[in-house]
Amino acid sequence: MGTSARSGTRAANSTSPAVLLYNSAVSGNCYKVRLLLAQLELEYEKVDVSVVDRSNREEVLGGLNPALRVPTLVLDDGRPLAESNAILWYFGDGTRYVPEDLYERAQVLQWMFFEQYSHEPHIAVVRFWLAYSGTPERFADQVPARMKAGYAALDAVDKHLATREFLVGGGYSIADVSLYACTHVAHEGGFELEAYRAIRAWLERVAAQPGHVPIDA
Template sequence: MRIYGDSISGNCLKVKWTADHLRLSYDWIETDVLKAETRTPAFLALNPAGQVPTVILDDGRPLAQSNAIILHLAEGSELTPRDAYERARMLEWLFWEQYSHEPYVAVARFQVRYLGKSPAELEPRLVERGRAALQRLEDALTQSRFLVGDRPSLADISLVAYTRWAGEGGFELSDYRNVRAWIGRVEQAFQIAD
């Protein structure tokens, strides 16, 4: 398997962390988004959307979109709950991450860290929604140690990717005690290090 990914991207790293946790064999192909390496004709032939992560499976079939990839890689593993309701809850978090978390927390990080904006220059609505996403996690984590059930799942991998870097987007993680503790638990469970 080949994983095309950019190491500055939480979406790409969640694929790497899932593959590493499951001890899957793969070649990581660093693909620099800032240098437009996803816009070359060769890359667009693999993924016409021009996005990373993109995986080429052992049989040659391509697969894109980080949460679709991790769901495929973790099919039948301990990272996907066996109970139908808990599995649906995991999916709920995966969909929420891409719609209500990543567009705010990750975008703020990108604008501050890679485009050189100060947090004060960010669009107020972006900051407001990012804080709301972090508060949603904070509230959910008052009930349990992980997002679904009593063990880590793909929901945790998916959401920790950009949450752990939220400070780089101007979000003060010290305001979210439960989130900080959860980040530590998830990093330990998946052996994630900077």
């Protein structure tokens, strides 16, 4: 919020119960949340949920997340919050990771909606199918169209980053967290990043941010 004290971290109160993150170690969407919480030095507890066997999703996430997906978060007061990018906004707004300018804030949201509509459903989903589902052959006929759309998304991001250090404004923001998550492991889905010079340089800049943690931390 515009009126909040703006700092790199929120004050951690060690006596309050931690937030609870329903998590998957391999999910890029979950990694986004772990990365920002690490950079904000916010403590949390994790419950790992399978992204392959989804049979217990209603039991575990029913009542917490209408989409029954991870990440799902339960705040320290018991209230649930879902959708990775909404969680990034909740924790990031009021810190250095969300800009104050009205237009830049909208651009952060623009890139996060782009990520969920045009990027993640292609790049992260192909990675999941091929590297983590255990049954890549089941998805073989759907892979070419998704890869084509994934490369179109990478083209758009590379073009945008060709003249910029970060996605929005002059600095690292939750928009970068959001798009970094599945871009930096896109090779696991067979995406070839060699030709994307601007993306590769940006991946290095993001990984060099203070408090950065890798996906397998």
